[in-house]
Amino acid sequence: MILLSELSKSFDGGATCAVRDVSLDVGGGETLVLLGASGCGKTTTLKMINRLIEPSAGRIEVDGVEVRERDVLDLRRSIGYVFQDIGLFPHLTARENVEIVPRLLGWPVEKRRERSAELLQLVGLDAEEHGGRLPLHLSGGQQQRIGIARALAADPGHLLMDEPFGALDAVTRDQLQRQLIDLRAALRKTIVFVTHDLFEAIRLADRIGVMNGGRLEQIGTASDLMERPATPFVAELFDHARRQAALIGEVR
Amino acid sequence: MCRWILALVVLLGGSPAPARQVETIRIGAKNFTEQEILGELVAQLIERGSEWRVVRRFGLGGTDLCQAALLAGEIDLYVEYTGTGLLNILKRDVIANPDLAYRTVARNYRLRFDLEWLPPIGFNNTYAIAVRAEDAAQRGWRRLSDLAADAAGLHGGFTSEFMERPDGLPGLRVAYGLAIGRTTDLDPGLMYEALNRGQVDLICAFATDGRLAEYNLAVLEDDRGFFPPYDAAPVVRSAVLARLPRLREVLATLAGTIDDESMRRMNHAVDVLKRSPAEVAREWIEDRLGERPAREEAQERDAGDARGVFALAIERRGEVARKVGEHLVLTALGASMAVLIGVPLGILIHRRDAARGAVLAFTEIVQTIPSLAMLAFLFALYGLLGTAPAVTALVLYALLPVVLNTFTGLREVPRQVIEAADGLGFSSRQRLWMVELPLAAPVIIAGIRAATVLTVGIATLSTYIGAGGLGDFIARGLARNDSRLTLLGAVPAACMAVLLSLLIRFIERRVRRG
Numbered sequence: 118m119i120l121l122s123e124l125s126k127s128f129d130g131g132a133t134c135a136v137r138d139v140s141l142d143v144g145g146g147e148t149l150v151l152l153g154a155s156g157c158g159k160t161t162t163l164k165m166i167n168r169l170i171e172p173s174a175g176r177i178e179v180d181g182v183e184v185r186e187r188d189v190l191d192l193r194r195s196i197g198y199v200f201q202d203i204g205l206f207p208h209l210t211a212r213e214n215v216e217i218v219p220r221l222l223g224w225p226v227e228k229r230r231e232r233s234a235e236l237l238q239l240v241g242l243d244a245e246e247h248g249g250r251l252p253l254h255l256s257g258g259q260q261q262r263i264g265i266a267r268a269l270a271a272d273p274g275h276l277l278m279d280e281p282f283g284a285l286d287a288v289t290r291d292q293l294q295r296q297l298i299d300l301r302a303a304l305r306k307t308i309v310f311v312t313h314d315l316f317e318a319i320r321l322a323d324r325i326g327v328m329n330g331g332r333l334e335q336i337g338t339a340s341d342l343m344e345r346p347a348t349p350f351v352a353e354l355f356d357h358a359r360r361q362a363a364l365i366g367e368v369r
Numbered sequence: 370m371c372r373w374i375l376a377l378v379v380l381l382g383g384s385p386a387p388a389r390q391v392e393t394i395r396i397g398a399k400n401f402t403e404q405e406i407l408g409e410l411v412a413q414l415i416e417r418g419s420e421w422r423v424v425r426r427f428g429l430g431g432t433d434l435c436q437a438a439l440l441a442g443e444i445d446l447y448v449e450y451t452g453t454g455l456l457n458i459l460k461r462d463v464i465a466n467p468d469l470a471y472r473t474v475a476r477n478y479r480l481r482f483d484l485e486w487l488p489p490i491g492f493n494n495t496y497a498i499a500v501r502a503e504d505a506a507q508r509g510w511r512r513l514s515d516l517a518a519d520a521a522g523l524h525g526g527f528t529s530e531f532m533e534r535p536d537g538l539p540g541l542r543v544a545y546g547l548a549i550g551r552t553t554d555l556d557p558g559l560m561y562e563a564l565n566r567g568q569v570d571l572i573c574a575f576a577t578d579g580r581l582a583e584y585n586l587a588v589l590e591d592d593r594g595f596f597p598p599y600d601a602a603p604v605v606r607s608a609v610l611a612r613l614p615r616l617r618e619v620l621a622t623l624a625g626t627i628d629d630e631s632m633r634r635m636n637h638a639v640d641v642l643k644r645s646p647a648e649v650a651r652e653w654i655e656d657r658l659g660e661r662p663a664r665e666e667a668q669e670r671d672a673g674d675a676r677g678v679f680a681l682a683i684e685r686r687g688e689v690a691r692k693v694g695e696h697l698v699l700t701a702l703g704a705s706m707a708v709l710i711g712v713p714l715g716i717l718i719h720r721r722d723a724a725r726g727a728v729l730a731f732t733e734i735v736q737t738i739p740s741l742a743m744l745a746f747l748f749a750l751y752g753l754l755g756t757a758p759a760v761t762a763l764v765l766y767a768l769l770p771v772v773l774n775t776f777t778g779l780r781e782v783p784r785q786v787i788e789a790a791d792g793l794g795f796s797s798r799q800r801l802w803m804v805e806l807p808l809a810a811p812v813i814i815a816g817i818r819a820a821t822v823l824t825v826g827i828a829t830l831s832t833y834i835g836a837g838g839l840g841d842f843i844a845r846g847l848a849r850n851d852s853r854l855t856l857l858g859a860v861p862a863a864c865m866a867v868l869l870s871l872l873i874r875f876i877e878r879r880v881r882r883g
Contacts (some may be wrong), residue, residue: 190794190795190796191794192794194793194794198789200789204783204786204792205786206789206790206803221795221799268793
């Protein structure tokens, strides 16, 4: 269970406000997608959850404990994180990348090996074929699969994903989205997923939180938002998407 | 690793107690031929006349260094000249009378430094202005006062010491109204050749220099008696004389026995005939003690000595190997300590912006200090000769490439990789060891490679504070104008630099490959 309560973050000593009064909760294997344009505060919100950024005001609880009361390294190791620009360690092989958090946690080698083989298979890679390669010798899609496997390695209860498929081509993105859906069904992790792509949000989300200018405009299921938009911004977002979908329909 | 290096430092720099109690006498000499011959004379007389162990610390880079080494007890004696003692050390005015000059330095040294002047050896190695003989004939120069009228159009080549000494150029200018048009600072070993080739018109020769005859040079008469007496005599620490009173007797053989002409001949034998100072000294002693072998034999050996650098290298391979070893140890100590200090400093300035400016400025300023000045300064600081100050200088020079490359290497680690490490819960130390250093390693190793090559080069200057290494050959070659000797030091040093660079490049490739 992740709970945000009146969370705010301002930079430059309060001059610019990145996140304002965001309150939400997510848990029980649910996937919450934070949706918004770049600069809307969604990534900042995500980073505050594992204290990559410290909040200016408000509370964050993970499993009932305020995050600032926890050891920051323990906190981060207990939450899986998938980065927008992947951030694989270029000097380590795919397998070593996956095993890195268990290594930090001091798991024995055999247990690490077993876990990485299992996870590589889970994300659709062959441990024999891909495990020994350096990131340089893997495609973008393969790299982000390794990134997801790495985030899952120590079996965290929660997964934070920061536009993980943003840099991938449309076909690969589609594959990975499908794979994530399967994965989620198998693992039942609570996921907070950040994206600017409405279709991705609709596809992956149990609930969507729309952010704009640092505020959470509305939070709810895709159909809630579509049928009962609370603000003009949310209405316009869906109208725009509908027009695009119609355009595809006309082509057909 | 740390302990290993420490052990090496102790082994080389420290003076471990000898197995049996033998008295040791350490003899110093400055870095020119005559000093080395005199050093050998003193050393060999002691070796013949006593059971004491003799340590030779020759090639020290200047009067101040010798004096400081005596005072620090790093050497026990060396041969000094009265004029030098009077002007350079005591900072007194010129005393024209040789006896008075000797008595003055002897008294003052005893009172001020607890150092004793033994009786003068006999010759007076004063400065002498030398010109090409044909110039002297053509322009009618016989005496120094004849030069005044032509001085503005002349180019003088002088040692850096002469340029600044009160009994050198500054005094000469006043005494003779000599305004020389242009001057160039020259190494004492190169002056004669420069004059001979017409690159300069006059030089500050030494009266006993063997090359005066060799190059057909004329010495101008000091008609106003400007140059003070430079009578040579051994200067000994009084404590040593008190402990070993027989030393006085052993060295009595030297008193008043070598005149200007004899000294010039010995210098000539080394500088021009390329014979070794040790051999020339031995012959003089054998001559003196009536054990001299036939002269022809010696002549034959002279001819045999004028061989190429390869023959010389083969003949002296043992010494070359030892010097290569010394040089390697200096380089290894200097470079490895620069790494042990430089990498952490690089890490520090990467993490703490506040420290960056100061650390980089320090390492850059160090680079601009001339090596010899640095060595002299460090010697003064440590109060001892040899490995410790030499290695310190090497470390200081090698610091910049190591620090800079460590900093640059760390800064170039991609931002997203750092963010990933933080996001996954690496501690700051884990991030450094598991991510940042491995990724920066190729750049850091390139810096270490640059530092190592630099160190091999700078280590050749360690000779001037008695730390040995290949610089010994180079300095001796320069002092004697003997290119074979210079090459004997320079070629192995160059090879060493190339080989070490290749070795480190190989390691670098291995690391890069992961």
